[in-house]
Amino acid sequence: MSALASGDFWAFVGVVAGIYTILALGLQLQFGFAGLLNFGQVAFMAIGAYTMAILVVKEGWSTWLAAPLGVLVAGAAGLLLGLPALRLRSDYFAIVTIAFSEIVRYVATNQGSLTGGSQGTIALGKVGEAAQYNGEWERFQERVQDWLGIASKDVAMLLIVWAAALVLLTLVWLAVRTPWGRVLRAIREDEDAAASLGKNVFAYKLQVLAIGSALAGVAGCFYAWQFSFFSPDDFQPLLTFFAWMIVILGGLGRVWTVPVGAAVFGFLFAGTRFLDFRPLSYLSGADRAYLRLVVIGLVIIVLVLVRPQGLLGKRDEMVLE
Amino acid sequence: MFWQLLANGLVTGSVIAIAAVGVSLVYGILRLVNFAYGDYMAFGALAAYELNGPLGLGIVVSVLFAMVATAVLSVALDLALWRPLRRRRAGFMSLFLASIGLALVLRQALLLAYGPQPRTYTVDPYKVYVVGSVRLSEAQFVTIVVAAVAIVFVGVLLSRSTVGRTMRALADDGALAGIAGVNVGRVIAYTWIVSGLLAGLAGVLAALIQTSFNPNFGFQLLLPVFAGVVLGGVGSAYGALAGGLVLGVAMELSTWPALWGGGVDPVYKPVVAFVVLIAALMVRPQGLFGRARFV
Amino acid sequence: MSAQLEVQGLVRTFDGVRAVDEATLDVQAGSITGLIGPNGAGKSTLFNCVSGFLRPQSGRVTLDGKRIDRRAPHRIARAGLVRTFQTPRTLARMTVLENVAVAAPRPRNAEARAAKLLELVRLGEHADALAGTLSGGQRKLLDLVRALMVGPRVLLLDEPMAGVSPTLRVELLDHILAVRERDGVTLLIVEHDLDFVMRASDRVIVMNEGRVIAQGTPDQVRTDERVVDAYLGARHE
Numbered sequence: 137m138s139a140l141a142s143g144d145f146w147a148f149v150g151v152v153a154g155i156y157t158i159l160a161l162g163l164q165l166q167f168g169f170a171g172l173l174n175f176g177q178v179a180f181m182a183i184g185a186y187t188m189a190i191l192v193v194k195e196g197w198s199t200w201l202a203a204p205l206g207v208l209v210a211g212a213a214g215l216l217l218g219l220p221a222l223r224l225r226s227d228y229f230a231i232v233t234i235a236f237s238e239i240v241r242y243v244a245t246n247q248g249s250l251t252g253g254s255q256g257t258i259a260l261g262k263v264g265e266a267a268q269y270n271g272e273w274e275r276f277q278e279r280v281q282d283w284l285g286i287a288s289k290d291v292a293m294l295l296i297v298w299a300a301a302l303v304l305l306t307l308v309w310l311a312v313r314t315p316w317g318r319v320l321r322a323i324r325e326d327e328d329a330a331a332s333l334g335k336n337v338f339a340y341k342l343q344v345l346a347i348g349s350a351l352a353g354v355a356g357c358f359y360a361w362q363f364s365f366f367s368p369d370d371f372q373p374l375l376t377f378f379a380w381m382i383v384i385l386g387g388l389g390r391v392w393t394v395p396v397g398a399a400v401f402g403f404l405f406a407g408t409r410f411l412d413f414r415p416l417s418y419l420s421g422a423d424r425a426y427l428r429l430v431v432i433g434l435v436i437i438v439l440v441l442v443r444p445q446g447l448l449g450k451r452d453e454m455v456l457e
Numbered sequence: 458m459f460w461q462l463l464a465n466g467l468v469t470g471s472v473i474a475i476a477a478v479g480v481s482l483v484y485g486i487l488r489l490v491n492f493a494y495g496d497y498m499a500f501g502a503l504a505a506y507e508l509n510g511p512l513g514l515g516i517v518v519s520v521l522f523a524m525v526a527t528a529v530l531s532v533a534l535d536l537a538l539w540r541p542l543r544r545r546r547a548g549f550m551s552l553f554l555a556s557i558g559l560a561l562v563l564r565q566a567l568l569l570a571y572g573p574q575p576r577t578y579t580v581d582p583y584k585v586y587v588v589g590s591v592r593l594s595e596a597q598f599v600t601i602v603v604a605a606v607a608i609v610f611v612g613v614l615l616s617r618s619t620v621g622r623t624m625r626a627l628a629d630d631g632a633l634a635g636i637a638g639v640n641v642g643r644v645i646a647y648t649w650i651v652s653g654l655l656a657g658l659a660g661v662l663a664a665l666i667q668t669s670f671n672p673n674f675g676f677q678l679l680l681p682v683f684a685g686v687v688l689g690g691v692g693s694a695y696g697a698l699a700g701g702l703v704l705g706v707a708m709e710l711s712t713w714p715a716l717w718g719g720g721v722d723p724v725y726k727p728v729v730a731f732v733v734l735i736a737a738l739m740v741r742p743q744g745l746f747g748r749a750r751f752v
Numbered sequence: 753m754s755a756q757l758e759v760q761g762l763v764r765t766f767d768g769v770r771a772v773d774e775a776t777l778d779v780q781a782g783s784i785t786g787l788i789g790p791n792g793a794g795k796s797t798l799f800n801c802v803s804g805f806l807r808p809q810s811g812r813v814t815l816d817g818k819r820i821d822r823r824a825p826h827r828i829a830r831a832g833l834v835r836t837f838q839t840p841r842t843l844a845r846m847t848v849l850e851n852v853a854v855a856a857p858r859p860r861n862a863e864a865r866a867a868k869l870l871e872l873v874r875l876g877e878h879a880d881a882l883a884g885t886l887s888g889g890q891r892k893l894l895d896l897v898r899a900l901m902v903g904p905r906v907l908l909l910d911e912p913m914a915g916v917s918p919t920l921r922v923e924l925l926d927h928i929l930a931v932r933e934r935d936g937v938t939l940l941i942v943e944h945d946l947d948f949v950m951r952a953s954d955r956v957i958v959m960n961e962g963r964v965i966a967q968g969t970p971d972q973v974r975t976d977e978r979v980v981d982a983y984l985g986a987r988h989e
Contacts, residue, residue: 220739228738231687235731238680246724315859322843322854328805329841333855333902334829373676377557384554389845426569433561440555441541 145406147290153402154297155358157395158304159375160382162351167380168388169312170344171324173230176217176237177352177379182244182371184210184353185360186251192269193260199272203357210353211346218345222338237373244368256367257360270364297358301395304351309391320344321389381436404432462709464591464601470705471604472662476678477685477697478611479655485692486624486648488549489539492556494656494682495675496563501527501657502664503571503672509578516580516599516665524657531653532646534559539649560676567672575669596665607658608698611651615694620647625694681708681727684734690744699745707733756781756938757802757833757906762811762821764794764801771797772808773962779906779955784932784939786953786970788946790983794962795942796838799910803835804828815906830857834899835908840891844884848875851883851894855901869897873927889920893927900931907931909941913948921945925952950974958982 159181166172188206191197197205221232244251252259252267261267281292311317319340322330327337360366378401386397405428476498483491491497505523508514542555584595593601615621623644663678664670681704689700711721711729721729738744755778764772772794779785787795800806802813804825813821820828829835843851852866870876873893878886886894892912899907912928913921925948931937943949949956949970956973958966960982966973973979 220735224738224742227691228687228742231683232731232735232738234680235684235735239728239731242725242728246722315854315856315862318846318850318854321846321850325843325845326841328825329837329843330854331805331825332803332829332835332837332841333898334826334834334857335854336824336826381554381557384550388550422572423569426565429565430562430569433558433563433565436558437538437555437562440547440551440558441538441545 144288144290147288147294149402149406150294150399151290151297151358151362152405153395153398154294154301155355155362156379156382156401157301157398158297158358159352159355160379160386160394160398161301161304161308161391162348162355163379164383164386164389164391164394165308165312165351166344166348168383168390169317169324170320170341171226171327172222172341172345172348173226174233174345174348175230175373175376175380176233176235176240177348178371178373178375179237179240180210180213180349180352181356181359181375182240182368183213183349184356185366185371186244186257186356187353188357189257189260189269189360189366190250192272193257193267199269199276202269206357207350207353210356211350214346214349215342217349218342222341222345234373237376241368241371244371251368254367254369256370257365268364270361273361274364293362297362300354300358304354305391305395312391316340324389385439404435458715459710459713460589460591462713463706464588464593465597466706466709467702468593468597468600468604468666468705469709470702471608472600472659472666472701473678473681473685473705474698474701475604475607475611475655475662476659476682477689477701478694479652479659480682481686481689481692481694481697482624482648482655483652484686485694487539487543487645489552490556492553492679493534493560493563494652495677495679496560496567497527497531497653497656497675498660498663498678499567499670499672499675500530500563501660502670502674503567503576504657505661505664506576506578510576513579516578519578520603520658520661523661524654527657527660528650528653531649531656535645535649564672564675571672573671573673575671577669578665580665596668600662600666603658604662607655611655612695612698614651620644624648624651677727681705681730684730688734688737688744690746693744693746696744696746703745704730704733755779756816757940758812758814759798759802760812760814762798762801762813763809764797764806765809770962772801775811775959775962775964777957777964777967779938779940781905781938782932782936783954784929784941784952786949786956787940787942787959788944788949788956789959789965792961793959793982795959796910797962798959799835799908799942802828803833803908829902829904832903832905833908834902834904834906836892836895836899836910836912838910838914840888840895842883842886842891842894844882846883847880848883848886848894849879852898852901855898857902866901869901872930873897889916889924892916893920893924896924896927896931900935900937904937906938906940909939909943911942911944913943913945921948928952 159177163174163177166174184206187209188199188202191202191205192199217233217236221229224232245254247253248259257269258266277289277292277296280296281287281289284292284295286292312320319330319335322335323337323340331337359370382394382397382401385400386393476494480491480494483489501523504526505519508522509516509519538555538559542552547555580595586593586598615625624647664674667674682701685701685704686697687700688704689696689698708726708729711726712723714720757779759775759777762772762775763770775794775798789795797806801808804820804823804827808821811821812819815831815833818831820831820833843854846854848870849863849866852869853862856862856865867876867879870879875890875893875897878890883891883894892915896909896912909928912924916924928939929952932939941949941953953970955968956970957964958973958979965978965982966976968976
């Protein structure tokens with residue numbers, strides 16, 4: 137139980153919640169505001185992370201140039217995906233995004249020369265060398281720690297991530313209150329009505345897809361920095377589903393419920409770590425990991441049954457759509 | 458080489474097709490996209506393993522057991538989860554979320570019970586059936602025969618039997634069917650039973666042709682299956698059959714060395730499935746047998 | 753007066769059946785033109801083709817001399833032809849004010865202009881209510897106002913009276929007439945309420961089985977034998 141009291145552990149949970157906030161924010165914009173069924177969000181996260189890592193390790197770029205480019209590439213990927221895919225019916229679009237997500241993971245796993253393959257970013261550099269992309273970032277983190285007088289790396293990371301998350305949340309919040317955001321909501325309500333009013337629905341969807349995937353790219357960079365190493369297996373579809381959960385449970389179409397949903401989710405996920413009382417402590421560590429996910433699954437199901445509108449949403453949005 | 462790949466494709470394709478029909482029935486009649494379906498299949502595969510491995514029973518018995526077990530699971534889950542959600546008039550989003558939660562629960566429960574290590578059925582790996590220039594392993598041969606029988610059976614069930622016709626009526630127009638005196642509750646039960654039987658069968662067959670499998674393989678299977686459903690046209694069970702077969706064949710034939718570029722690296726086969734799907738949707742957005750949508 | 757909206761030889765098939773079969777008609781600028789015909793005559797399909805929601809197999813549509821067929825619906829709307837739908841397409845989870853404001857082609861002062869339009873049709877008091885809470889007739893009115901907000905030169909109304917209570921119909925009729933008077937908008941209206949059509953229209957076009965079988969003043973059309981036949985012996989007063 138000593139882990140429960142450890143500040144570092146909860147700081148870590150907070151960092152993960154912050155990363156998920158940014159990832160889910162992109163999804164909220166795409167689905168919550170514009171009605172796009174993007175089930176491939178994790179792919180854009182991977183694209184952002186890999187682009188950054190590859191540029192730093194292979195091309196010797198500075199992290200401060202590589203990361204923004206990673207975000208841009210992630211956004212561009214959204215744009216390129218959207219060009220053909222957004223012409224499809226919404227459920228077909230969903231399938232295409234899943235396909236895209238798997239294709240990205242496949243390429244990452246099998247194009248070893250580009251991405252380090254299944255071994256992950258360690259293999260990005262020369263053979264026999266363990267590649268690191270995190271150098272500049274860690275120095276930055278230390279400077280922040282010194283500046284704020286914090287001893288713990290995790291707490292520093294927590295503050296950085298959440299500072300970024302708050303900036304992004306505010307920007308999105310402002311954006312949806314503009315006439316542009318109003319058109320997005322109109323598209324979500326009734327695309328044909330929006331088109332009949334002269335709105336170029338396709339162009340709006342494309343913009344939202346790109347912005348949402350760029351946000352996923354940001355989440356990817358933070359993920360990369362937090363864990364200092366990643367491989368294609370880090371970007372399973374499960375992460376996309378977690379982001380969906382956060383968006384739905386927090387309530388659709390609202391910006392400030394996303395961090396709440398992410399925090400609850402992070403708490404839930406981390407909290408299930410503490411199932412180490414008897415008789416559960418007789419299970420092996422791996423088994424307890426499975427049990428944790430069973431519990432999370434059950435919690436999701438119970439939540440859907442008991443409160444389909446999520447924690448903060450409105451009932452009529454979820455029931456009988 | 459070509460005929461061998463074609464045969465392999467039919468084997469893979471028929472497994473995808475069977476699962477795709479199961480998914481399609483549930484979607485058509487219950488308007489539910491069951492993301493846990495891959496895990497129903499994994500359940501079936503493991504159920505068969507229980508009999509075939511530790512107990513050493515023959516593969517045929519194991520398959521039948523797996524089908525029944527998965528059908529039971531399927532009905533039980535309907536009673537425990539899907540029916541309460543229907544009562545609460547749950548919308549698409551709620552159902553989607555619930556099926557994700559269910560997929561999590563099922564898969565992790567299977568991992569908890571069985572662990573992640575791969576398992577194999579006891580099938581003679583050296584027995585080979587030779588037809589012309591095509592060589593089929595016992596697993597592939599069994600799969601093709603069983604799949605063909607199952608496909609014919611399902612086809613007949615849907616078109617001739619009362620059960621089948623009421624199911625299609627409900628899929629076409631639920632409200633109307635209800636008024637016309639169709640026992641909706643019973644049809645829903647049949648849907649889950651048939652879908653469960655198919656899931657169990659597809660799961661075992663998929664595990665059989667893969668030679669080894671672990672509880673995680675459900676989701677990997679699910680994507681080509683969904684692709685098959687969409688390719689065939691959402692809501693059409695026959696379309697799902699066709700879509701699954703087309704994808705299976707396309708996946709295998711894509712590795713043919715005589716193709717431009719030397720054929721696709723076998724690792725990328727699932728990618729081929731998606732590319733085929735996306736290309737097909739661009740040409741015919743409603744899928745092979747789907748109805749064209751107008752405003 | 754020149755024809756503002758011209759449809760020539762429009763053909764649209766579904767599964768081999770011609771829902772619109774070489775339809776040719778024209779609408780004069782500043783007029784109110786009624787489009788009538790029995791069920792299945794192809795009126796809605798024609799509307800869909802003209803407004804870009806369906807692609808015709810062949811034929812031309814011109815607006816003020818410029819071709820608009822085969823353009824995307826939003827571009828046709830921007831070109832000055834706006835349509836409403838048979839079932840109200842209310843943006844339910846947005847407020848009434850937002851419903852109208854979003855239709856503005858330019859965002860500047862959109863909300864103020866929207867508020868004024870709502871006042872004109874006496875929906876002002878509902879401005880901040882969620883549009884989903886409005887009654888059927890009010891939603892139809894909202895659709896009309898929203899379409900006006902786009903600033904069209906030609907307005908296609910698809911059964912504006914459908915599902916509207918008799919008392920609200922009178923009000924709706926007044927608003928529609930006012931639209932022509934006040935805004936100079938040309939109106940093409942599909943309606944089953946023949947009473948309304950005969951009273952409000954300058955010209956009436958009659959369709960049957962995908963073709964235009966008569967065009968003329970309400971009186972001319974009323975007594976046209978082909979029209980009477982088309983309605984299978986329904987009597988007009």
